[in-house]
Amino acid sequence: MAIPIITAPTDAATRLAGPLVPLDLGGGGLSAAETCELLEAFGEGSRDPGLGLAAVAHAVLATVPMRAFGTPDQRRHYLPRMASGEWTGAVSLLQTQGASLAPTVNAQRAEKNWILDGTVDLVAGAPAAHHFLVIAADPDGERTAFLVDRDTPGLQVEPTGSGAMPSCLWGRLTVDSCRLGDDAVLGTPRAAAREVEPLLAALDWVFTCAPWIGVMRALLGDAVADARDRHRFGRPLAHSQSVRLDLADMAVQCELAAGMLHRAAAEFDVGTRSGARPSYEHAATTRLFTAAAVRSVTAAAAHLHSADGLAERAHRDAAFFAATGGGGEVLRAVVAASVLELG
């Protein structure tokens, strides 16, 4: 099974598969800000939050940690094929929240190898994936990031249904005495907690918002068209003040969320005013805000009936979106930790 939009051999699809892969490795060489715009447009045009998430999982969550922490060999091996769409990478959305969830994959050192055992659920893009980014914990709790190829003996992928975002293609990954060499380690061994994990978290918080900006715009467009077409009480809906005020608020939420997203994305290109690194606080507030915006926009649009059922799908998927990335519980705690300088 493949994700058509990612593997289709057209120019545009190549860019969607590898916008963040550097040009010299065959990628689109786009900035983070440009990639966001691309993903926004993809969300608006595809009218499919699941497909948008699939694109983010591959082109951002699976790609950027490799670009940032991969050895030259790892980068040369994976990134050109990921950029062309030949290979897709997959990541579990349960592994983008640092250690806030207990680890479900264990790593044991055996001679010069690592032995991985365990199961991870909610792996976005798993059924089609060529390889997986997996975080595993040592017996003493230290965590390491691994690149695990699909054909590794002992690895199993089970496609799973998901109540939401079905077009993302979900799966459960089981590793049973999977033997990996040091060349499968991404970044410093036992240092995922300060390398790959914070990056994965911020990437999830920021970039999964991008397709949603496009979906919200599509819903707003549908809602405006609907208000122009339909009548209630013998009056066009466009004359109804409650409809008008609701639509105004939808538009406001779109603009606000886009502003949050653009700041956070741009920080991956240029850092913040006072440092070279993106701010985790900005990444988390972006997700916290956008999740609320998406909930309110999809709720306001829930009455729409388009042929492709976008309103129903988006309403369902919005609940899922708001619950991932740690959901409000993790995001509020993270933002509070930063603002209160505690935690």
Added chain:
Amino acid sequence: MLRIDHPRTAHPGIAARAADTDTTGHIPAQNWKELADAGYGALFHSDEDGGSGADSDAQVAAMEALARDCPSTYWSATVSSLLCAKLIATYGDSTHRPLLHALISGRRLAAFGVVETAAGSDAGTYQTTVRPASPPGSAGPAGTGFTITGEKSRITNAPNADLAVVLARRERAAGDDGPDWCLAFVDLHQPGVHRYAIPHMGLRGMPWGGLVFTDALVAEADVIPVPLDELSEGMTWGWLLVSVAAIGIAESALAASVAHAGSRVSFGRPLAHMEGVQAQIALSRAEIDAARLLARRAAAERTAGRPARSLIAMLKIYATEMAVGVTERAVQIHGATGVTAGHEVERLYRDAQMNVIGAFASNRLRELVAENLGLGPAVYAPFDWVRSTGLAQDPVGLNGPSLEGT
């Protein structure tokens, strides 16, 4: 790592006097001196107009910093040196340069008189009229001046301004097919002007009240015919300034909440360790950021001279209502301290609500945003469409009509 990219105190003296300014309902002279020394008003204007030509981010940052220090002082100073001065720079000519410089430097204070005693949201209710002076002679060479008559009400700086930029109807002579409306730059130190103050809930230090013009004189050069539509783009400076007031107020309320949460001990630990408090603080943090980012974008558009009516309307709707929510949370985090008269968050809570109303109330702006979404102009009709549907009548009970009246 960066956390704080929002302004802190820029004018410590003004901030230290903010509580007093609220209690006494009076902006101290020292505030004006410090603002003039800091070149506050100059930031908003180009070099040619006598300003210092700050970029839009710097303008928003300076505005927010003052709004954080003292919202009342911010409102009064910014209405004059930004809003009124922009209108004079846009619609005035070379004869108005001394006036412009006086406002920018803070030597004189201006008010912007639009709203009257009837529904402020509806320009159709404004009655104030400018007509040719008669008998000739009063404001300059015979027959060339104008008089203005009418009452502007709920106007910032009305009680103490030197000058008012007034939106008025034009009484047109036969053959004059210019616009129905004009801006009149009216000297407020003259016998035809009476003013009054109106006590108000928040922004108490900000002078606020009415201007009654009874055949007050206006020189010919100070009456500029302007189509109402065009003027609304100028008014967006007002919406922007109010939005930034809201953002500054919200940021101050959040800062106070963070400080209080860090020091107030309950159940053996500071409140900051309570997840309920954290959730309120995190939400406020996210919402203020969202508003500020939109403010920067809107200001950049507006400063670049591009039309930004819809964007600034969106900003004003969100930022002002957001600040009401943030200050409400701040009061709650402070407990009884927060509802004690004279406490900072009690003052900010009162101040926040003023921004929702001032310079076009939220729902009036939502109508404007809706129109710009392509829904057509607002349609106002008498509310008469429910009864004909049969929905506005009590239904029978479970047993039907048979038992009624028994």
